[in-house]
Amino acid sequence: xxxxxxxxxxxxxxxxxxxxxxxxxxxxxxxxxxxxxxxxxxxxxxxxxxxxxxxxxxxxxxxxxxxxxxxxxxxxxxxxxxxxxxxxxxxxxxxxxxxxxxxxxxxxxxxxxxxxxxxxxxxxxxxxxxxxxxxxxxxxxxxxxxxxxxxxxxxxxxxxxxxxxxxxxxxxxxxxxxxxxxxxxxxxxxxxxxxxxxxxxxxxxxxxxxxxxxxxxxxxxxxxxxxxxxxxxxxxxxxxxxxxxxxxxxxxxxxxxxxxxxxxxxxxxxxxxxxxxxxxxxxxxxxxxxxxxxxxxxxxxxxxxxxxxxxx
Amino acid sequence: xxxxxxxxxxxxxxxxxxxxxxxxxxxxxxxxxxxxxxxxxxxxxxxxxxxxxxxxxxxxxxxxxxxxxxxxxxxxxxxxxxxxxxxxxxxxxxxxxxxxxxxxxxxxxxxxxxxxxxxxxxxxxxxxxxxxxxxxxxxxxxxxxxxxxxxxxxxxxxxxxxxxxxxxxxxxxxxxxxxxxxxxxxxxxxxxxxxxxxxxxxxxxxxxxxxxxxxxxxxxxxxxxxxxxxxxxxxxxxxxxxxxxxxxxxxxxxxxxxxxxxxxxxxxxxx
Numbered sequence: 090x091x092x093x094x095x096x097x098x099x100x101x102x103x104x105x106x107x108x109x110x111x112x113x114x115x116x117x118x119x120x121x122x123x124x125x126x127x128x129x130x131x132x133x134x135x136x137x138x139x140x141x142x143x144x145x146x147x148x149x150x151x152x153x154x155x156x157x158x159x160x161x162x163x164x165x166x167x168x169x170x171x172x173x174x175x176x177x178x179x180x181x182x183x184x185x186x187x188x189x190x191x192x193x194x195x196x197x198x199x200x201x202x203x204x205x206x207x208x209x210x211x212x213x214x215x216x217x218x219x220x221x222x223x224x225x226x227x228x229x230x231x232x233x234x235x236x237x238x239x240x241x242x243x244x245x246x247x248x249x250x251x252x253x254x255x256x257x258x259x260x261x262x263x264x265x266x267x268x269x270x271x272x273x274x275x276x277x278x279x280x281x282x283x284x285x286x287x288x289x290x291x292x293x294x295x296x297x298x299x300x301x302x303x304x305x306x307x308x309x310x311x312x313x314x315x316x317x318x319x320x321x322x323x324x325x326x327x328x329x330x331x332x333x334x335x336x337x338x339x340x341x342x343x344x345x346x347x348x349x350x351x352x353x354x355x356x357x358x359x360x361x362x363x364x365x366x367x368x369x370x371x372x373x374x375x376x377x378x379x380x381x382x383x384x385x386x387x388x389x390x391x392x393x394x395x396x397x398x399x400x401x
Numbered sequence: 402x403x404x405x406x407x408x409x410x411x412x413x414x415x416x417x418x419x420x421x422x423x424x425x426x427x428x429x430x431x432x433x434x435x436x437x438x439x440x441x442x443x444x445x446x447x448x449x450x451x452x453x454x455x456x457x458x459x460x461x462x463x464x465x466x467x468x469x470x471x472x473x474x475x476x477x478x479x480x481x482x483x484x485x486x487x488x489x490x491x492x493x494x495x496x497x498x499x500x501x502x503x504x505x506x507x508x509x510x511x512x513x514x515x516x517x518x519x520x521x522x523x524x525x526x527x528x529x530x531x532x533x534x535x536x537x538x539x540x541x542x543x544x545x546x547x548x549x550x551x552x553x554x555x556x557x558x559x560x561x562x563x564x565x566x567x568x569x570x571x572x573x574x575x576x577x578x579x580x581x582x583x584x585x586x587x588x589x590x591x592x593x594x595x596x597x598x599x600x601x602x603x604x605x606x607x608x609x610x611x612x613x614x615x616x617x618x619x620x621x622x623x624x625x626x627x628x629x630x631x632x633x634x635x636x637x638x639x640x641x642x643x644x645x646x647x648x649x650x651x652x653x654x655x656x657x658x659x660x661x662x663x664x665x666x667x668x669x670x671x672x
Contacts, residue, residue, distance in 0.1 A: 147527015
């Protein structure tokens with residue numbers, strides 16, 4: 090996702106003078122092409138993220154379209170007040186881009202984990218939240234950002250994730266993408282767990298569980314029509330996110346159920362990380378297994394809930 | 402407009418701020434009084450602005466980063482013709498537009514919502530940078546309090562402006578030596594304040610923040626050719642203009658009685 094982000098930003102900046110990429114001193118060499126193509130539209134703001142968000146606000150107030158980029162915790166919770174006041178209160182078209190969503194940087198420890206960011210950002214007035222599920226969705230989200238007139242948060246994974254889509258989809262604020270269709274249950278996959286959801290659906294198919302997979306690209310606002318459709322026609326709807334169970338996309342869907350469709354509660358299940366710091370060392374794939382977010386664990390939880398047995 | 406006229410405007414603005422504080426009972430009267438002369442010079446002599454075109458692209462920008470002095474800004478904008486006196490009189494009323502800290506474009510002329518300290522200078526950096534990227538020559542002025550210089554984001558912003566050589570940016574510190582609960586030098590070690598700004602890459606000028614002639618001479622020739630952002634450390638007196646309020650930090654929160662309003666206006670030559 091990271092390379093797609095840099096490449097798409099290069100295209101966007103080369104074609105238009107309004108976007109400006111602000112970086113919090115990360116991405117060594119990642120933006121070399123952008124810097125060559127549009128040298129005035131890249132600014133390393135240093136390890137000074139509070140200032141960077143204010144700079145984004147001032148640029149956006151003056152007609153530019155800033156994208157402020159660094160690792161998720163440092164561009165979200167560290168500067169939550171700057172995002173709230175400078176971007177959201179002023180309601181300016183500035184995009185906050187976090188790299189390392191969820192446990193992308195599992196090995197770096199909890200300072201670099203991103204398991205609370207959706208919760209914090211989605212409650213801010215005027216803010217929209219997009220979680221692209223693969224590199225092609227990243228490109229679509231950046232195009233959507235250029236057309237959006239308010240503050241936006243885009244949560245990236247890292248680099249090298251599997252690409253799920255065959256071609257670049259069209260999706261924007263309030264949108265979702267159905268990437269696999271099945272009649273028994275639906276997995277609403279958030280961001281970088283989309284590939285795990287696809288593999289879980291394959292495992293479930295072996296047990297004759299026919300699974301829809303939706304990439305829940307827009308966590309705020311939610312795609313209400315899509316939720317209505319899936320709750321109306323499936324036995325089970327599952328949210329799957331590499332984010333705390335407290336306040337994330339699953340919580341947002343619980344709010345939607347409470348407000349719009351209370352009878353859907355019995356059909357809903359959340360799969361998320363616990364409300365705890367994850368303190369073991371090791372890779373993201375290992376962390377996912379420990380926390381039950383890998384495809385086998387996900388498929389097993391869904392099969393259990395549907396009263397099926399998954400092959401060992 | 403000559404400086405004698407601006408001094409008279411500043412006296413009248415002080416009278417308005419004192420009356421409205423009595424009427425609407427907000428805190429921060431003394432904080433508003435300490436920056437009145439700076440605002441008067443900016444709005445009647447320095448800023449390239451037009452109340453008829455409050456969103457003109459090439460206008461100079463002013464951000465009141467010490468948003469708790471909102472009443473000073475509202476009084477200035479009303480007197481300068483950005484909004485009516487009727488709107489000004491609704492300050493702090495139920496259902497009105499003018500809260501104790503300014504909201505985004507709550508009235509024409511308010512460039513940024515402030516109130517939480519340490520936000521104005523980073524936003525000012527963005528505005529100054531946008532001016533440079535657009536090839537416009539507009540200038541950006543940000544007024545901070547000395548207490549506000551406790552905030553880390555001020556120094557992040559100072560480093561950025563120094564590095565980017567934002568010579569169209571001016572930070573003015575209303576250095577009245579007080580913050581909410583005590584002397585600013587005692588709460589955190591601010592001194593030597595001008596040296597700190599200089600060390601961050603700014604051209605630094607220290608002056609009397611109530612001397613409208615010195616303020617005008619320094620602010621009017623921005624950018625000054627140094628190629629650096631300009632920091633003005635303006636020595637001011639909290640509660641300036643009213644003998645029984647000056648340098649008395651109780652007036653950070655106190656509201657004047659009707660009798661005190663009359664006494665203050667008498668001192669200001671307004672009755």
